[in-house]
Amino acid sequence: MRFEERYGEAVTDSAGKDDYEHHGGFPRYTPAEVGPEYGRLVDALRTLQDLAVSTAPTPEVIEDAAERVEALIDLLKPFAVPEGEQPAGRVLSLPGRGSLLMLPWTVEKFDAEGVRSRGMFRRYHLGGNGAAHGGTLPLLFDDLFGMIQHAYGRPISRTAYLHINYRKITPLDTELVVEGSVDKVEGRKTFISAVLKDREGTVLADCEALMVQLLKGQP
Numbered sequence: 001m002r003f004e005e006r007y008g009e010a011v012t013d014s015a016g017k018d019d020y021e022h023h024g025g026f027p028r029y030t031p032a033e034v035g036p037e038y039g040r041l042v043d044a045l046r047t048l049q050d051l052a053v054s055t056a057p058t059p060e061v062i063e064d065a066a067e068r069v070e071a072l073i074d075l076l077k078p079f080a081v082p083e084g085e086q087p088a089g090r091v092l093s094l095p096g097r098g099s100l101l102m103l104p105w106t107v108e109k110f111d112a113e114g115v116r117s118r119g120m121f122r123r124y125h126l127g128g129n130g131a132a133h134g135g136t137l138p139l140l141f142d143d144l145f146g147m148i149q150h151a152y153g154r155p156i157s158r159t160a161y162l163h164i165n166y167r168k169i170t171p172l173d174t175e176l177v178v179e180g181s182v183d184k185v186e187g188r189k190t191f192i193s194a195v196l197k198d199r200e201g202t203v204l205a206d207c208e209a210l211m212v213q214l215l216k217g218q219p
């Protein structure tokens with residue numbers, strides 16, 4: 001089943017019928033319906049992020065850019081909404097579900113057997129000497145693990161620990177694939193692992209984590 005069908009169905013169907021209290025104090029997340037202009041905006045903002053960390057403009061251009069960004073802030077500010085109501089993070093068809101925080105990766109497999117996602121680290125994610133920043137890999141894995149436990153049918157859980165082995169340098173601007181699955185479930189505990197590889201199948205990093213099901217009312 002396609003990610004959007006499975007994911008959307010899982011989230012919306014259970015959201016209506018479930019006693020959501022046993023998902024802790026989490027808001028109810030539903031997929032967002034947006035037009036193509038939303039993907040266009042997120043894509044442009046990602047490119048802006050890349051440029052913000054990779055350009056050295058003249059003072060005049062910096063001033064001009066600051067004014068334009070401030071104008072954009074003024075434009076968007078009146079539309080602030082509470083958590084769960086913004087499209088960001090809830091547009092299943094967009095890279096990173098349309099959230100600028102998430103890596104711009106696209107899910108291509110999403111079921112109880114596991115989740116696989118494909119994408120690139122970009123200039124925005126640079127650590128040093130052409131490699132992805134080490135802190136961006138836990139973000140990739142942690143978000144993947146949230147999806148894995150959800151696809152497996154586990155209730156809302158939080159990461160108790162996440163262990164990464166950095167095996168090789170993770171390059172920028174290179175298509176990579178990450179895939180993981182649930183290893184075992186013990187009561188509230190879900191143990192999950194995943195591997196990040198390049199197109200040749202070389203392992204760049206592997207990761208295992210414990211996610212603990214939230215108790216009633218737990219944040």
Ligand SMILES: CCCCCCCC/C=C\CCCCCCCC(=O)SCCNC(=O)CCNC(=O)[C@H](O)C(C)(C)COP(=O)(O)OP(=O)(O)OC[C@H]1O[C@@H](n2cnc3c(N)ncnc32)[C@H](O)[C@@H]1OP(=O)(O)O
Pocket residue numbers: 007008011029030031032089090091142146147150156157158159160161187188189210212213214215218219
């Ligand atoms: C349509 C739109 C789509 C929407 C999007 C959907 C996405 C996918 C689906 C869903 C979305 C939501 C998904 C969220 C995912 C977020 C993931 C994160 O990054 S969360 C942030 C980082 N993590 C924290 O901030 C946790 C902070 N820590 C805690 O809150 C607690 O420590 C917690 C809940 C993890 C455990 O605390 P306790 O008091 O409830 O439970 P205790 O008794 O300590 O532990 C339970 C068992 O786990 C073991 N345990 C706990 N921590 C451990 C550790 N660090 N190492 C080993 N064992 C540990 C314990 O030993 C115990 O095991 P024994 O039952 O005795 O066998």
